[in-house]
Amino acid sequence: MKIISQYYGSILILGRSNAGKSTLLNTLIGKKISIISHKINTTNYSITGIYNKGSYQIKYIDTPGNIFYNNNIINSLKNNEYNYILFILDRNKWNFIENKFVKILNQTNIPIILILNKIDKINNKSILLPYINFLKNKIKFIYLFMVSAKYKLYTIDINNIICKNLPKKKHQYPKNYITNQTEEIILKEIIRESIIKYLHKELPYLIDIKVFFYKKFKIIPNKIKIFLLIKNINQKKIIIGKNATTLKLIKYRSEKSIEKFFKKKINLNIWIKIK
Known part of the structure; x- marks a missing residue:
C-alpha cells in the first residue's frame, strides 16, 4: 500500500x-x-x-x-x-x-x-x-x-x-480539529462579540460571562443559560437598554451566531447579575 x-x-x-x-x-x-x-x-x-x-x-x-x-x-x-x-x-x-x-x-x-x-x-x-x-x-x-x-x-x-512550501511532517491534529478553543469558550466569545457591537467604550470588557451548568452536557444543549456578571446597577441598566432593546439585540445576534457555528437551533436565556 x-x-x-x-x-x-x-x-x-x-x-x-x-x-x-x-x-x-x-x-x-x-x-x-x-x-x-x-x-x-x-x-x-x-x-x-x-x-x-x-x-x-x-x-x-x-x-x-x-x-x-x-x-x-x-x-x-x-x-x-x-x-x-x-x-x-x-x-x-x-x-x-x-x-x-x-x-x-x-x-x-x-x-x-x-x-x-x-x-x-x-x-x-x-x-x-x-x-x-x-x-x-x-x-x-x-x-x-x-x-x-x-x-x-x-x-x-x-x-x-x-x-x-510546508515541510514533510506528520499532522499534529485530527482532520476534524478546528481550534484550541473549547465549545464553552466559543460560546462566550460569540456573546462577547455581540456585547461589543451594541455597547460602547470599556463596558464590554468589564462583563464576566458565565455559562450555566454547561459542563454537565457532553454536547451543546438546545437551551443555554448565560449569566452576565457586572459590578453595579448602572451597568445593568445600560446592558438592558430602553424597553430592553439592547439586551434583545444582544440575545438575537448571539443566538443566530451560535446556531450558525454549531448548526443547531438554540434558545439562549441571558440573565444579568451584580457580583
Missing part, C-alpha cells in the same frame, strides 16, 4: 490591533473561531485555528495586537518556533507600532509573508507601488499578498503558497 506523505507547519499571525488578523484567521481556515470587532484589542489572547486540505495541515496562531511585552511570543520568535510569520498591515498604515513589530521581527530568522489587508478600501490604487517600495526598505519578506480578508479576496492564494 502506498504511503501518502503528510505536510505540516505552524504560522504566527502578527499585526496591530484592528488590522484584520482575526478576520484573516477565520477566512484562512474557513470557519469563524475568532471574534471580530471594529473596536481595538478585541482579541486579548492567542487563538489557534487548523487548516486541513488533503495531505496538508497548517496551524495558524492569531495573536493580540499588543505583543510587545508578551515574553512567551517574543521568546518563541527568537527561538524560530514557526515555519512562517504572516505580518498583516492595515492598508498603507505605518507608524511607530509597525516599527516596533519590525524591531521584534529582526530578531528572528523565520521567513515573513507580508499581508496588505483591506485593499477594497484603497480607492487610489496608484499609491500601492510606492508603498510596496517603501515596505521593501523597511522589512525583509519572501511573499507579499494584497487581500481583503473580509470579502475573501485573494486569501486562498495564501493557503496555496504555504502548502507548497
